[in-house]
Amino acid sequence: MSIPVNPPSGFRDYPPEACARREFAIRAISEVYRSFGFQAIATSAVEDLAVLTGKGGGENEKLIFKILKRGEKLDEARAAGGELADLGLRFDLTLPLSRFYAKHQSLLPHPFKAFHIGPVWRAERAQKGRYREFYQCDADIIGSESPLCEVEVISAILTAFKRLGFEDVDVHLNDRGLVYAALEQAGVPEDKRGAACVALDKLDKAPRETVLAELTELAGKTAVDALQKTLMSGAENHADYEKADAARYSQLRWISQTLAQAGWSRVRVNPSLMRGLDYYTGPVFEFRHAKLSGSLGGGGRYDKLSEKFGGPAVPACGGSIGFERLLLLLEESGVAAKISGPEFCVLVFDESLREKSLALAARLRQAGKSVDLYPGTGKLKAQFKYADAKGAAVALIIGPDEAAAGAVKAKNLKTGDERMTAVEELLRSEPQSA
Amino acid sequence: MSIPVNPPSGFRDYPPEACARREFAIRAISEVYRSFGFQAIATSAVEDLAVLTGKGGGENEKLIFKILKRGEKLDEARAAGGELADLGLRFDLTLPLSRFYAKHQSLLPHPFKAFHIGPVWRAERAQKGRYREFYQCDADIIGSESPLCEVEVISAILTAFKRLGFEDVDVHLNDRGLVYAALEQAGVPEDKRGAACVALDKLDKAPRETVLAELTELAGKTAVDALQKTLMSGAENHADYEKADAARYSQLRWISQTLAQAGWSRVRVNPSLMRGLDYYTGPVFEFRHAKLSGSLGGGGRYDKLSEKFGGPAVPACGGSIGFERLLLLLEESGVAAKISGPEFCVLVFDESLREKSLALAARLRQAGKSVDLYPGTGKLKAQFKYADAKGAAVALIIGPDEAAAGAVKAKNLKTGDERMTAVEELLRSEPQSA
Secondary structure (H helix, E strand, O other): OOOOOOOOOOOOOEOHHHHHHHHHHHHHHHHHHHHOOOEEOEOOOEEEHHHHOOOOOHHHHHHOOEEEOOHHHHHHHHHHOOOOEEEEEOOOOHHHHHHHHHHHHHHOOOOEEEEEEEEEEOOOOOEOOEOOEEEEEEEEEEOOOOOHHHHHHHHHHHHHHHHOOOOOEEEEEEEHHHHHHHHHHOOOOHHHHHHHHHHHHHHHOOOHHHHHHHHHHHHOHHHHHHHHHOOOOOOOOOHHHHHHOHHHHHHHHHHHHHHHHOOOOOEEEOOOOOOOOOOOOOEEEEEEEOOOOOOOEEEEEOOOHHHHHOOOOOOEEEEEEEHHHHHHHHHHOOOOOOOOOOOEEEOOOOHHHHHHHHHHHHHHHHOOOOEEEOOOOOOHHHHHHHHHHOOOOEEEEOOHHHHHHOOEEEEEOOOOOEEEEOHHHHHHOOOOOO | OOOOOOOOOOOOOEOHHHHHHHHHHHHHHHHHHHHOOOEEOEOOOEEEHHHHOOOOOHHHHHHOOEEEOOHHHHHHHHHHOOOOEEEEEOOOOHHHHHHHHHHHHHHOOOOEEEEEEEEEEOOOOOEOOEOOEEEEEEEEEEOOOOOHHHHHHHHHHHHHHHHOOOOOEEEEEEEHHHHHHHHHHOOOOHHHHHHHHHHHHHHHOOOHHHHHHHHHHHHOHHHHHHHHHOOOOOOOOOHHHHHHOHHHHHHHHHHHHHHHHOOOOOEEEOOOOOOOOOOOOOEEEEEEEOOOOOOOEEEEEOOOHHHHHOOOOOOEEEEEEEHHHHHHHHHHOOOOOOOOOOOEEEOOOOHHHHHHHHHHHHHHHHOOOOEEEOOOOOOHHHHHHHHHHOOOOEEEEOOHHHHHHOOEEEEEOOOOOEEEEOHHHHHHOOOOOO
16 A cells, blocks of 8 residues: 555645744744733644534534544444544634633633634645645633724734734724624615625625625615625725614724724725624624735634633634735745754764764753754765755864864854864854854 | 533643643753754644554554544445545654655755654543643654664753753663564564563563563463563663674663763663554663653654655654653642743723823833733723733833823832833833743
């Protein structure tokens, strides 16, 4: 049987350079979130299917990777034609956070500002740029209904983008309740409003005519005419939209103005922004960048999600960075994925001198130096190539002459300079970067 | 339906304190591995079942969390009574690394020193201290048969333990080939040698009599008498064991002596050390600590694993830190899981002053300060409690008096000192830790 060397379709390996770029970005985002007062939490990759399914996840629920029952339970399920799976891989970080909060809230600061970075899994059809395992970087505030939460979450995410070199991120802002009010005002029947949102969500991707046709079929021409003035006008003036729910609209304006005062001027209300998930109850937002189609992330308020876990409604608001798309931007902008090489790479002249080489490496390491050691013996040319590939600053060799003199040959791999030196001198040296 | 608020059995949540402790340890281990010249890689959580099954994984293969096929393929499999799963969660990091290397080797330095940190999953029976999702921290060298690899891997792991405060880690060292030679010498038939290793592996956990009985049944009394002198003597003198394969034994001695010269004196050859995995072909090792039953990690040489992926045998050696056990030690030793709090926590006096509070937070953040903002309005007492819980150093309040004076009230949360100050002064202040 041929065993694949590729990861499964839609999954990826991360060689050192890709891994370094990802870690660099994750560290930057973590530092920003932390500096805003968000605290890191983590949850397991695997959740009970009952947590992942049911109201809230929308289309994503169809994309759950389900985990087969084991042992007798599997045999029973198979024989009875029953449910074969009991667990699943999380498809976002919001549902796990809600479960987490329901369990741990008594021990947490109140309100709770959490950040949560990790992989999620969706059984999407694999295609270029769409992965089945991808990272999300979420910041959430649970336990406060203040619109300060939206301002905090959006500011933190914009600051993370800025830290990574992207100041030109646009924020689109809307309110799920305001959308529903506009749909009601337009005469869209209550049971059709969810489907209307799904149709409106396609405005960015499909021709306007297609969306209009779909809406007309759902709600009739009169309703669609009204919606063209409110949700679909595309105009900067939202006078008609505002009338649907003045209080909600005014809150959106407050959020965008407050962000502007804090220096974030690229925030605007966009009545046609939907965001796919059913669990949003209030303001929703999305981050976009001119160089990317689709979004760089988004989020919103989900005040009812906690009810799923049997507790009362707890107000909550969170946002997520679409990490894989952010990495596309980072790669494109040429942000160096610098793999920091070791200060020294000790080469091994031959087998008779390997103990001396090892002792040199050990001594430098004990002094806190970063030291690679060529793990073998072999042609020095191959060993120098290795030291170069590792990004080492200085290659060190103890050959027979150096061994006799109790010295070390040091070759600066950038300049090519070679010199004999003593271990003590290497210990005193300032760290050199490669 | 009642939705569980607990993670599934055997899985865990990581609240801020646990999360901080884990990140602290992972960062320390990563820094040590990197300073030894190992490069970070990552692979996906999910692998094709064909990668995870077949020779090599031993008992762990039975513990794979399998992922249900999707769509038509599932319907077909169900109707035909066929295999229901096509993917699985990785149960270790060695198999994925081998697959990774088979795919990417042409782009990697040679030999390749990799480190790989992440969760793995095993469907073990859940019990105290045994988890179904746990982290491993692996360091491997692929492409060299030199015993320098063993020395490098073991030194790196011991240095990581030391960095975290554990200098008193013992290393047990053995050689799988030497064990097989001793079994052969004792007259254990070839087809019984694997089972004999499994029996010998229980020496640490089961009464000696049980193991002896099992071995006698497998190989007869004469063989067991011989094994009592070689693999089971427990003595420091390994004269009988050495005779089974003098070259392999001498290599083990070289490894332990070389490690001793580098300052690692707690390394000893232990003929009864087996390590469970079938893919080991040469030296194996295990890390132990007096405060823990079982191991703190281990590893060995697996020169044939690459053949699984259709290529030639590539020599390889790797070790793994049992991260969850290391965390037990860290918790027990009282290493503080310090959650670094923000320098400032801005409180919100009331709704009329929230814009001013936000502007203060924004200004301090733009200057690079770490600033939490209470995300709401409410009783100041609750807000002070929040600032304390977050570990902030200084709480800042703009009340009506401060607003009128264009000033800020700063309360040092450690000393309780309060004073009026100007934003400019806060900007100039040296960061205070909580």
